[in-house]
Amino acid sequence: MTNLLELYVKLVGLVLVGFILGRKLPTAVPTRLGRFLFWVGVPISIVAFLRQADLSGQIWIAPAIAYLAMLLGASLAWLAIQGQVHFTKTIPQQSTQGSLILAAMVGNTGYLGFPITLAMVGQEYFAWALFYDLLGSLFGNYGLGVALASHFGGSIGNFKQIAQAILINPALWSFGFGLMLRQVTIPKIVEFYLDKMGWSVVALSLVLIGMRLSKLKSWHKLPQVGMSLAIKMLLVPLVIGIALPLFGVTGSAAQVIVLQMAMPPAFGTLVIAETFNLDRDLAVTALAGGAMLLLVTLPIWLWLF
Numbered sequence: 001m002t003n004l005l006e007l008y009v010k011l012v013g014l015v016l017v018g019f020i021l022g023r024k025l026p027t028a029v030p031t032r033l034g035r036f037l038f039w040v041g042v043p044i045s046i047v048a049f050l051r052q053a054d055l056s057g058q059i060w061i062a063p064a065i066a067y068l069a070m071l072l073g074a075s076l077a078w079l080a081i082q083g084q085v086h087f088t089k090t091i092p093q094q095s096t097q098g099s100l101i102l103a104a105m106v107g108n109t110g111y112l113g114f115p116i117t118l119a120m121v122g123q124e125y126f127a128w129a130l131f132y133d134l135l136g137s138l139f140g141n142y143g144l145g146v147a148l149a150s151h152f153g154g155s156i157g158n159f160k161q162i163a164q165a166i167l168i169n170p171a172l173w174s175f176g177f178g179l180m181l182r183q184v185t186i187p188k189i190v191e192f193y194l195d196k197m198g199w200s201v202v203a204l205s206l207v208l209i210g211m212r213l214s215k216l217k218s219w220h221k222l223p224q225v226g227m228s229l230a231i232k233m234l235l236v237p238l239v240i241g242i243a244l245p246l247f248g249v250t251g252s253a254a255q256v257i258v259l260q261m262a263m264p265p266a267f268g269t270l271v272i273a274e275t276f277n278l279d280r281d282l283a284v285t286a287l288a289g290g291a292m293l294l295l296v297t298l299p300i301w302l303w304l305f
Contacts, residue, residue, distance in 0.1 A: 004299055007119045012295070014203055018210020030211035037208060041201040042110070043174030046130065048198030049118065050178035051191070053127035058248050062128050062257060065247065066136020069236050069261045070105045070144065076231045077104035096224075098152025099279040102272060103228035103286035104236075105148075106141045107263035109133040110171075111209055112294075115202040117259055120302060121252050128256040134175050137260075141268045146276070153276030212267060213288060221285045229264070229290050233297050237262040241305055258305045262297055264290025 022030060077100055085091050092100070107113065110133050117129040186194075241258040244250065249257060265286045273283035 003120060004302065007116065008295070010119070010203075011116070011206060014206035015210035015213065015291075018207035018212075019214045020210075021207065022211035022214030025211075027215075030208060030215075033204065033208050033211070037111075037201065037205060039170050041204060043170045043177075044194070045114070045198040045201040046171060046174045047178040047181060048194045049123050049126045050130065050175070051182055051194075052123045053130070054124045055127050055182075057253065059127055059131055059253075061247055061249060062131040063135035065240065065244075065249070065257055066109075066132045066260070067140060069240055070137075070140040072240065073104040073231055073236045074101050074144070074148070076235060077101040077228055080227050080231065093279070094152045095277060096279040096282060098149055098276070099269075099273050099282040099286070100225070100228050101148055101152070102145055102269040102278070103225060103265040103283065103290075104231040106137060106145055106266045106269055107232060107261065108209075108266045108290075109137045109260045109263050111205040111267070112291075113260045113263045115206060116263075116298070117256050118202065120259065121256050125252045125256050128253050129260055130175065132257065132260045134171055137266070138169065138172070141266060141272070145269070145272055149272045149276035149278055153278050209291070213291060216284050216288045219285060219288070221279075221282045222289055225282055225286045225289055228286055229293055233262050233264060233290060233293055237301060238304075241301075255302070255305050258301050259298075262294075262301050264294050 081092060081097050081100060109129065113129055113133060114126075118126060237258050240261060241254070244254045244257060265283075267287060270280070270283045270287060272278070273280050
């Protein structure tokens with residue numbers, strides 16, 4: 001309980017700081033901060049925390065569970081849409097259907113999932129969250145997510161550019177570099193400052209989330225997006241979380257996986273929605289609603305698992 005309260009103070013405090021700064025500072029500031037974190041900050045934090053992570057056990061199953069969670073979320077969202085069509089005799093627009101499925105499928109396992117995992121479970125199991133995000137969510141978002149968006153948005157995306165975006169992702173390269181650096185002995189003072197830089201990036205990531213939330217002004221589709229949030233943040237983590245022992249995943253490793261599955265919709269879903277002409281207002285509402293719902297669901301998952 002003490003750890004959870006401390007997390008809430010830091011989480012809400014840093015996001016609130018970002019929210020206030022986002023209202024005061026020029027629009028270009030969060031964009032530049034996002035680029036800095038993407039190209040420099042997050043890769044440094046991955047190298048820093050990966051040095052202290054435990055890579056033993058069935059860690060390679062984490063991406064497989066990520067794909068399972070995304071497929072289950074997308075399937076349940078599609079079934080829910082079909083149920084709505086059957087009972088209400090109304091058919092949502094294709095663009096709205098695409099945004100609903102994306103919101104139920106891909107979570108914010110990086111900028112939000114990493115700091116929560118580090119705070120509640122510790123650096124030893126950080127690799128589970130890392131594998132889940134970089135080898136699971138990343139490819140699910142820009143692979144399956146883009147394919148779905150292209151279908152529901154009625155536009156054909158440049159899949160060559162998408163493949164290039166994945167391959168040049170600095171987080172993936174720093175992941176490989178961090179694995180190699182684990183075998184190298186570095187001076188204590190360097191390791192000390194590397195660790196401090198890693199935690200500084202975590203704080204900046206939360207500030208950036210606040211900045212981006214300050215730009216979200218659409219709430220009128222909250223009732224409509226409730227279905228996707230219930231699937232993404234409640235049903236999928238519960239169903240797969242209960243089944244994790246069948247995959248040999250228990251204890252702290254299972255807690256990390258459940259926390260990653262329970263994260264709110266990713267900011268990447270908004271980028272995809274804008275690129276492929278999906279329902280942007282619904283995507284925006286899903287981001288904001290999911291971030292607030294997390295404050296309620298987080299202690300539930302920590303208690304259950």
